[in-house]
Amino acid sequence: xxxxxxxxxxxxxxxxxxxxxxxxxxxxxxxxxxxxxxxxxxxxxxxxxxxxxxxxxxxxxxxxxxxxxxxxxxxxxxxxxxxxxxxxxxxxxxxxxxxxxxxxxxxxxxxxxxxxxxxxxxxxxxxxxxxxxxxxxxxxxxxxxxxxxxxxxxxxxxxxxxxxxxxxxxxxxxxxxxxxxxxxxxxxxxxxxxxxxxxxxxxxxxxxxxxxxxxxxxxxxxxxxxxxxxxxxxxxxxxxxxxxxxxxxxxxxxxxxxxxxxxxxxxxxxxxxxxxxxxxxxxxxxxxxxxxxxxxxxxxxxxxxxxxxxxxxxxxxxxxxxxxxxxxxxxxxxxxxxxxxxxxxxxxxxxxxxxxxxxxxxxxxxxxxxxxxxxxxxxxxxxxxxxxxxxxxxxxxxxxxxxxxxxxxxxxxxxxxxxxxx
Amino acid sequence: xxxxxxxxxxxxxxxxxxxxxxxxxxxxxxxxxxxxxxxxxxxxxxxxxxxxxxxxxxxxxxxxxxxxxxxxxxxxxxxxxxxxxxxxxxxxxxxxxxxxxxxxxxxxxxxxxxxxxxxxxxxxxxxxxxxxxxxxxxxxxxxxxxxxxxxxxxxxxxxxxxxxxxxxxxxxxxxxxxxxxxxxxxxxxxxxxxxxxxxxxxxxxxxxxxxxxxxxxxxxxxxxxxxxxxxxxxxxxxxxxxxxxxxxxxxxxxxxxxxxxxxxxxxxxxxxxxxxxxxxxxxxxxxxxxxxxxxxx
Numbered sequence: 147x148x149x150x151x152x153x154x155x156x157x158x159x160x161x162x163x164x165x166x167x168x169x170x171x172x173x174x175x176x177x178x179x180x181x182x183x184x185x186x187x188x189x190x191x192x193x194x195x196x197x198x199x200x201x202x203x204x205x206x207x208x209x210x211x212x213x214x215x216x217x218x219x220x221x222x223x224x225x226x227x228x229x230x231x232x233x234x235x236x237x238x239x240x241x242x243x244x245x246x247x248x249x250x251x252x253x254x255x256x257x258x259x260x261x262x263x264x265x266x267x268x269x270x271x272x273x274x275x276x277x278x279x280x281x282x283x284x285x286x287x288x289x290x291x292x293x294x295x296x297x298x299x300x301x302x303x304x305x306x307x308x309x310x311x312x313x314x315x316x317x318x319x320x321x322x323x324x325x326x327x328x329x330x331x332x333x334x335x336x337x338x339x340x341x342x343x344x345x346x347x348x349x350x351x352x353x354x355x356x357x358x359x360x361x362x363x364x365x366x367x368x369x370x371x372x373x374x375x376x377x378x379x380x381x382x383x384x385x386x387x388x389x390x391x392x393x394x395x396x397x398x399x400x401x402x403x404x405x406x407x408x409x410x411x412x413x414x415x416x417x418x419x420x421x422x423x424x425x426x427x428x429x430x431x432x433x434x435x436x437x438x439x440x441x442x443x444x445x446x447x448x449x450x451x452x453x454x455x456x457x458x459x460x461x462x463x464x465x466x467x468x469x470x471x472x473x474x475x476x477x478x479x480x481x482x483x484x485x486x487x488x489x490x491x492x493x494x495x496x497x498x499x500x501x502x503x504x505x506x507x508x509x510x511x512x513x514x515x516x517x518x519x520x521x522x523x524x525x526x527x528x529x530x531x532x533x534x535x536x537x538x539x540x541x542x543x544x545x546x547x548x549x550x551x552x553x554x555x556x557x558x559x560x561x562x563x564x565x566x567x568x
Numbered sequence: 569x570x571x572x573x574x575x576x577x578x579x580x581x582x583x584x585x586x587x588x589x590x591x592x593x594x595x596x597x598x599x600x601x602x603x604x605x606x607x608x609x610x611x612x613x614x615x616x617x618x619x620x621x622x623x624x625x626x627x628x629x630x631x632x633x634x635x636x637x638x639x640x641x642x643x644x645x646x647x648x649x650x651x652x653x654x655x656x657x658x659x660x661x662x663x664x665x666x667x668x669x670x671x672x673x674x675x676x677x678x679x680x681x682x683x684x685x686x687x688x689x690x691x692x693x694x695x696x697x698x699x700x701x702x703x704x705x706x707x708x709x710x711x712x713x714x715x716x717x718x719x720x721x722x723x724x725x726x727x728x729x730x731x732x733x734x735x736x737x738x739x740x741x742x743x744x745x746x747x748x749x750x751x752x753x754x755x756x757x758x759x760x761x762x763x764x765x766x767x768x769x770x771x772x773x774x775x776x777x778x779x780x781x782x783x784x785x786x787x788x789x790x791x792x793x794x795x796x797x798x799x800x801x802x803x804x805x806x807x808x809x810x811x812x813x814x815x816x817x818x819x820x821x822x823x824x825x826x827x828x829x830x831x832x833x834x835x836x837x838x839x840x841x842x843x844x845x846x847x848x849x850x851x852x853x854x855x856x857x858x859x860x861x862x863x864x865x
Contacts, residue, residue: 239617239834254615254832346812380628400723400813401701410702428781530615534831541636544814566633 161283167321173352173373187468190221194230194235194458198490203493207484211475213393243463245340245472252284252292262462263289267473275480279520280457280497286528292459292475295496299518300351300454302444306437308335308417317418317441319451323357324418324444328394331417340394342407342419345386345547350536352404353543354525355420356381358452359445364526364535372429373539374561381447382553386546399543412436422456423515427493440514455522457497481485495519535564577716594804596793605845610836615832627835631827631843636815640823644799649776649817652794655745656787658738663749664779684743692807695736699723726816729809733817741797745790752786753779788859792852799848820844 155207183337193204201224202346208220223244225233230249237243238285245262255261265273265288273281304317311328344352350496353373362377372378389395395403397409408425410416410432420443429436442451462472479485480498489496489505495516496502506513526532544558551559580708612623624641631637666677683691698705701721712717723729756779802821807813813817818826820840826838 223662230831235617235829235832235834258614258618258620260618346810372698396701398721398724531831534833537826537830543816544812547812550814551748561636 150522160565161455162338185204185430187217187222187471188219189466189468190222190223190469191248191475192225192230192244193248194250195224195226196492196494196523202486203491206480207479210484211478214478215365215471215474218468218474220475238542241465243465245466245468245520246460246462246475248295248458248460250456250458251533252461253528254530255463256291257530260463260465261291261468262469262472264462264463264476267296268467268476269461272406272477272480275498275500276461277497277499277519279455279522283524283528284459292461293480294457295460295479296492296494297455297497297519298424298495299515299517299522300355300420300422300443300456301417301518302420302441303411304418304439304441305331305338305411305414305416306439309439309469311335313419317439318444319442320444325392325394328388328417329392332394338415338417339396339410339490340417341388342410342416343389343395343399344404344407345399345540346401346403347542350525350540351456352420353381353385353536353539354454355443356385357525358454359443359449360384361446361449364532365529369526371531371535371561371564372450373535373564374557378553379554380558382543382546382557384446385543386553389547394420400545400547408432408527423495424493426511440511452523453518455519455524456526467486502530531564534567535560538563575737584699602845605841608834613834617832617834623835626741631839636818636823637840639815640811640818640820641716643730643815643817644819644821647734647737648795649807649819650734651741651798652791653739655794656733656790658750659745659790660783662742663746663753664775666746666750667753669774680746681741682743683740686740686782688740688801688803689807691740692736692804694809695739695804696723699732700740704848705747707769723809728815729813729815733805733808736808737798739802740804741794744836745794748790748793749783752783784859788856792855795851795855796848799844 177467189209192412193200195201200237204222204224208222212218212220218321233257234247234249238255238258238260247255268290274447276294280297281290284292286292302317308331309317309327312326312327312334314330318324318327324341331340350504357373357378359437360377360381362373362375362381364371364373389397389399396407396416402410404421407416407419408428409432411419411421412429414433414436426438429438443454445451460476462476464471466472466530478510482500482504483497485498485501486504489501495512496505502516502519506516525536529535539557541559542551542560545551546553547557609627610622610624611619612621612626652804662680664679666673682689697703699722699725701707701719703721704722706722707719711719715737720728722732739834760778760782761774766777769777800821802825803821805817805822806825809817811822821844822846824837824840850859
């Protein structure tokens with residue numbers, strides 16, 4: 147009996163010791179692994195997932211690049227748009243910055259002094275290959291903090307079948323024409339809404355279309371907020387009129403985001419909507435039978451039309467140990483083969499001159515939208531608090547759509563919140 | 569003598585050595601993050617998440633002066649109280665029913681586990697589609713029953729959106745609550761019911777006088793756990809409404825997430841987390857005290 151207990155005790159002791167030592171040795175192994183990797187030319191690349199084609203694309207290109215550049219290893223991670231900002235924030239807070247990052251904004255990282263000035267690793271000849279309007283959107287005081295990676299422009303997309311039925315000859319160019327055409331479509335097709343409208347969060351562009359269309363701006367040259375100006379009120383009043391007075395939109399825009407509007411358009415429930423130049427790529431899959439046309443975003447009479455441009459960026463972090471490898475990788479990404487495949491896969495527009503010329507020849511649609519790129523107007527993402535400001539603005543937009551506030555009061559309150567943000 | 573004290577010291581230190589991995593784990597995974605939360609709350613953090621200096625109570629002042637904060641706080645109270653109360657009310661009859669012996673009882677118990685087993689993200693997403701204005705099953709059902717003539721955007725108006733998310737909150741909380749109450753029911757000795765029936769109690773009377781009082785402990789457990797879960801529940805609201813329309817379904821957790829990870833204001837997010845922590849702590853203490861004093865009385 148005693149003997150057995152002795153054995154049991156010994157066994158338990160051995161098992162316990164093994165467990166404890168195991169814990170420590172796992173920790174040691176992890177530390178050792180980090181050290182080993184530091185000896186290689188490994189660069190981490192975090193990319194946003196634009197579609198299901200993104201991950202396979204990068205995996206393939208990484209293999210090609212590694213074969214061409216022995217000694218450089220790319221540690222690839224493709225992250226969904228929903229999580230990427232949070233992921234990067236966490237990585238930075240824990241000092242694990244990636245070497246190269248693909249995301250929709252570079253300003254918060256540059257403002258925190260985390261980004262590498264790409265003038266130091268990329269020659270002027272390479273930088274000058276970009277469309278100037280886009281390159282400027284990635285520069286701060288002459289320093290190139292990021293590279294404009296891909297772009298899109300926003301336009302009015304319309305259902306050609308409904309236009310024919312409603313006897314509309316050409317897409318509307320002014321607000322009164324927009325209202326008239328939307329009404330005509332609803333008259334010809336009672337189960338269709340004339341214009342799609344979104345009041346949901348995360349879609350700041352919708353207010354921008356009308357704000358710029360009224361001749362207003364988010365901010366002035368001194369970066370003070372001006373969206374509550376006379377033009378801002380005019381814009382929001384018109385948006386609200388479309389919903390609640392003319393009733394030419396789906397009845398409750400607050401419940402729809404842009405993706406859902408695109409679904410409605412693809413299923414033939416919308417006559418017109420504003421969306422991005424990658425929409426035809428989506429429509430090819432979601433609504434192959436829809437005949438669509440594209441036109442400029444309508445403006446108030448007398449206002450010069452503008453195109454809303456959106457760009458995503460590639461940036462390198464200062465903490466990188468292998469700036470040369472980073473430069474190699476960036477040049478490779480923009481080389482004709484991979485870059486063209488990526489743009490084609492995702493339906494996005496180029497930011498460099500070479501692909502702009504090449505793709506303009508591929509289809510009349512590309513020719514139209516690419517020709518708009520040099521004059522594209524950007525939302526003020528360079529103001530760090532812009533994201534929060536438009537979240538506030540969209541909350542107040544919802545109050546207006548729901549009939550709880552007048553446009554003037556809503557914008558005044560949104561302004562007060564905007565200036566309160568530290 | 570010296571040798572003896574040496575071994576005694578070793579013997580006293582031995583348990584500490586065995587406990588060290590567990591202690592390290594607890595300290596690293598629980599106490600360190602909480603301490604870090606307070607550090608963040610008192611720091612000035614830039615948009616990229618780096619601490620750039622001490623800011624004192626600036627984050628707290630900013631949070632408290634944001635008009636959305638009181639709204640989110642109010643919504644959190646409405647959300648937590650409604651979900652927990654409705655869940656408990658629904659769970660009692662279900663638990664009593666499942667306590668009966670009926671054919672297929674095991675199957676039905678298994679079915680009840682399903683909403684609990686599915687991830688909250690998935691439940692939220694499915695319910696979002698059910699409440700969809702154009703293709704949602706809820707609208708189809710109501711249209712078929714001639715209650716409405718055209719689809720309603722249930723998630724598009726403040727009151728209906730809040731009721732919808734509360735309903736989903738109830739839906740996913742009922743299984744857990746039912747099982748806690750069921751366990752409580754099974755622990756009630758059958759002799760109590762026999763005694764009650766000998767005394768001439770009707771089944772209704774024995775339900776109110778025997779079942780409910782004996783379920784007290786289960787109610788306490790399910791209420792405390794439910795309040796903590798529901799108060800901190802993020803996925804349902806985030807997936808279904810993101811706090812829309814016009815912040816009418818914004819609760820503290822979604823507000824916290826938005827502040828921290830969409831606006832890059834980790835300092836304010838930390839403050840909201842600390843406030844939530846204290847609200848729950850205060851609730852826990854008061855609730856347990858109230859229950860205890862009632863028992864004593």
